[in-house]
Amino acid sequence: MLKTFARGVQILIDLTVLSVAFWLAFALRFDWEIPTAMLGKALVAWPLLVATQYAFLSAAGVPRIAWRYVSLGDALLIVTSTALASSAFLVLRFVAAATKAYVPAAEYVLLPIGVNAIDFVLTFVGIAGVRVTRRLIAERAEAAVIQGRQNRPEGIPTLLVGAGQGGVMVAKELGARRDLAIRPVAFIDDDPLKVGTKIYGIPVVGRTEDLGKVAAQYGAAQALITISSAPGSTIRAIVERCRAAGLEAKVVPGLHEIVGGRVNLSRIRHVAIDDLLRRDPVHLDMAAIGDVVRGRVAMVTGAGGSIGSELCRQLASFGPERLVLVEKSENALFEIHRELEQPQARFELVPCVADICDETRMRTLFEKHRPHVVFHAAAHKHVPMMERDSGEAVKNNVFGTKAVGIWRTSTRRAPSS
Numbered sequence: 001m002l003k004t005f006a007r008g009v010q011i012l013i014d015l016t017v018l019s020v021a022f023w024l025a026f027a028l029r030f031d032w033e034i035p036t037a038m039l040g041k042a043l044v045a046w047p048l049l050v051a052t053q054y055a056f057l058s059a060a061g062v063p064r065i066a067w068r069y070v071s072l073g074d075a076l077l078i079v080t081s082t083a084l085a086s087s088a089f090l091v092l093r094f095v096a097a098a099t100k101a102y103v104p105a106a107e108y109v110l111l112p113i114g115v116n117a118i119d120f121v122l123t124f125v126g127i128a129g130v131r132v133t134r135r136l137i138a139e140r141a142e143a144a145v146i147q148g149r150q151n152r153p154e155g156i157p158t159l160l161v162g163a164g165q166g167g168v169m170v171a172k173e174l175g176a177r178r179d180l181a182i183r184p185v186a187f188i189d190d191d192p193l194k195v196g197t198k199i200y201g202i203p204v205v206g207r208t209e210d211l212g213k214v215a216a217q218y219g220a221a222q223a224l225i226t227i228s229s230a231p232g233s234t235i236r237a238i239v240e241r242c243r244a245a246g247l248e249a250k251v252v253p254g255l256h257e258i259v260g261g262r263v264n265l266s267r268i269r270h271v272a273i274d275d276l277l278r279r280d281p282v283h284l285d286m287a288a289i290g291d292v293v294r295g296r297v298a299m300v301t302g303a304g305g306s307i308g309s310e311l312c313r314q315l316a317s318f319g320p321e322r323l324v325l326v327e328k329s330e331n332a333l334f335e336i337h338r339e340l341e342q343p344q345a346r347f348e349l350v351p352c353v354a355d356i357c358d359e360t361r362m363r364t365l366f367e368k369h370r371p372h373v374v375f376h377a378a379a380h381k382h383v384p385m386m387e388r389d390s391g392e393a394v395k396n397n398v399f400g401t402k403a404v405g406i407w408r409t410s411t412r413r414a415p416s417s
Helices: 001-031 034-058 072-099 105-109 114-152 164-176 209-217 234-242 286-293 306-316 328-340 357-370 383-388 389-408
Strands: 156-161 182-188 203-206 222-225 249-250 297-301 322-327 346-354 373-376
Touching: 001 034, 001 114, 034 072, 034 114, 072 114, 072 346, 156 209, 164 182, 182 209, 203 209, 209 234, 222 234, 234 249, 249 286, 297 306, 297 357, 306 322, 306 328, 306 373, 322 328, 322 357, 357 389, 373 389, 383 389
Parallel strands: 156 182, 156 222, 182 203, 222 249, 297 322, 297 373, 322 346
Antiparallel strands: none
16 A cells, blocks of 8 residues: 555656646746747647656656666666657647648647757656655665764774775675674775765775774774775785784675675675685686576585685576585575575575485485586585595595586486587
8 A cells, every 4th residue: 555655656746747847848938928829738738748758758667767776777768768758749749730720729739849848858857856866865864874873882993995896885784784893984995086085974084005094093993805806915915004003804705796786794704815815816708607507507516615605606697597506514505595595586596405425315416406517616625624634535525526426427417509
């Protein structure tokens, strides 16, 4: 009921905007003194033009746009549909001019072209304006809530390193996640265009070389690195500056792991050796990978591990028919399944608790799901630790891989053409 009422109010607002634009266009065209003869035409043309405009807007899907999330793309849609409606009415005017001798009623749509042009501009400004206003009001209220939470004394004062896309998402999430006990106090970023701006109420106050000075100025107790694609040398330099400033350095691992526009902040951790040894990024042939995965059944073993979970995130973006997650650790499987499970997902996500060393269980999974491709990531990888338990390393990495190899027998699907 409430949704129907809200939709009715939106329709009423749109029709009011279209009507106001029409009469304002007339008033502007005739310097606020509309001739009596034109006033009669306007009264007849008014409902016809408004109906035409709303029909074009509806056909373009403009009324279905969520006002709270209107974007530049939506504005382009609005201006296009409004232009088409105005053009249609202009064509109707010329047709009426040619037929008025035979159809006297055509005289009522012979409006000045200036009215049509002014109405087009006012209609676009009005229809887009009410939606943008709604978005600005909502974002201002959201920013006020976030700012209020950030100004509360609880939480560790934290310096955010990196004000790019990842940093923006982290700032937004931190404002809504009081349970993390992190209170962002400032951004630092090496982009000079960002310095002096604010992101969700958090000031961007300097470059990474100013980290120590900024930390002292804002009383930061730790630094959170939010740079998604920084090489190891950059991370090392930031960590060294944090150490010199007496700050504890943490990272949000894999901001490229963002799924559905959200950051998994529960995975914030201390800087690890892997972060410091990051190599330069490898540019993949995404089209070729998509051809292998898209529309097919893919299976990932060790799906809850560091490598397996990243594989799952990447594969999910290629639109498989089904993604089968195989993992021995129930907790790790739960985490990656919950992260990838999205209402708008267009593929089937199947979590399977299984040990790759259990050949019977693996054969059952292969026969049930018949994957086109298997990404085998279930392995013990910490060498010094596994040297102490070499038997377990051999059992899992060798015999487990052998068990996964049964996929290459009769259970494997024939590649689709």
